[in-house]
Amino acid sequence: xxxxxxxxxxxxxxxxxxxxxxxxxxxxxxxxxxxxxxxxxxxxxxxxxxxxxxxxxxxxxxxxxxx
Numbered sequence: 918x919x920x921x922x923x924x925x926x927x928x929x930x931x932x933x934x935x936x937x938x939x940x941x942x943x944x945x946x947x948x949x950x951x952x953x954x955x956x957x958x959x960x961x962x963x964x965x966x967x968x969x970x971x972x973x974x975x976x977x978x979x980x981x982x983x984x
Contacts (some may be wrong), residue, residue, distance in 0.1 A: 930966040939976075 931939070937947035951958045951965045956975040958965045 929969055931969055932967070932974055933965050936967060936972065 921983075933944075933947045933951050936942075936951065937944055940947070940950075942950070951967060956967060958967045963969040
């Protein structure tokens, strides 16, 4: 492998912390949104993983309702 090569890994999922930072909302609000069903969220142990694609679609949909 050439030392000059750069690899960019596109993440397929967001964490609740990512959602919190993207939307600039509090931790409790981010968890409430993840649990709301507004977009698919998989619970893994005590954590949630949110599909980046589904979240981005939800975020860019004009008729979304605030949860």
